[in-house]
Amino acid sequence: MKKVLHSDYISLQNKFDFLLKNFKSSGELIGSEKRNVIKVFEIDGFNVNIKSFKKPNLINSLIYGYIRKSKAQRSFEYAQVLLSKNIGTPQPFAFYENKTITGLKDSYYFSLQQDVDLMFRNLIFEPDYPNRDEIIKQSAAFFFKIHNQGIEFIDNTAGNTLIKKVDENKYEFYLVDLNRMNFHDSLSLEKRIKNIAKLTTDSYINSKFSEAYAPLFGLSETDFYNMLMEASQTFLDKFNRRKKLKKQLKFWKK
Structure with missing residues (x-):
């Protein structure tokens, strides 16, 4: 499993690992599970939003594995670009990718569950x-x-x-x-x-x-x-x- 964390949140890696390990059995589901699955978990007094992207088909698995960046990676990187330009988006924490020889299997984007109205x-x-x-x-x-x-x-x-x-x-x-x-x-x-x-x-x-x-x-x-x-x-x-x-x-x- 490839793991890339924001430099300010590297200390949370073990906790993020634990959340992902228990992703299917715990957490609060946000929205439906028709495509992507989004769940919220509480750690250290704040809420973490984990977005599990839909598993790609065989062709897309190869593309995201060898040619294009995964949706999780792009979400993580684009969030940092927005924040650097003073444009609001939930704080990015990390992205995880599970790749095999046939390409990308699973990808996850970790961010702050933003408090909004x-x-x-x-x-x-x-x-x-x-x-x-x-x-x-x-x-x-x-x-x-x-x-x-x-x-x-x-x-x-x-x-x-x-x-x-x-x-x-x-x-x-x-x-x-x-x-x-x-x-x-x-x-x-x-x-x-x-x-x-x-x-x-x-x-x-x-x-x-x-x-x-x-x-x-x-x-x-x-x-x-x-x-x-x-x-x-x-x-x-x-x-x-x-x-x-x-x-x-x-x-x-x-």
């Missing part, structure tokens, strides 16, 4: 969420900061931005599910729009988001909003087509 998706499904407009405004500023540093967060969906209230009118933002990111010297308006469009097709949220983001970029709110709504609908259409295709493939496999 909501996810961006709460703003979509709870129209009466307290201070909703202000949170959307600050979300826009958060993503503008990310984009200005050339960061393209591929899995920028509504469940991957965590939000914590730190004051009456101040919020902190944290990105999770980091294994797919691109880093550019700069990010074009088109890439920015496409990235934001993955969050929601909700016209009200996109309107408020545009009000905050467009002036920062130097574009009219109307133009930004129209581009965002078109891009979000395009993304939704592509998502639905992929979902339909997967169902058809599963049907024919049966």
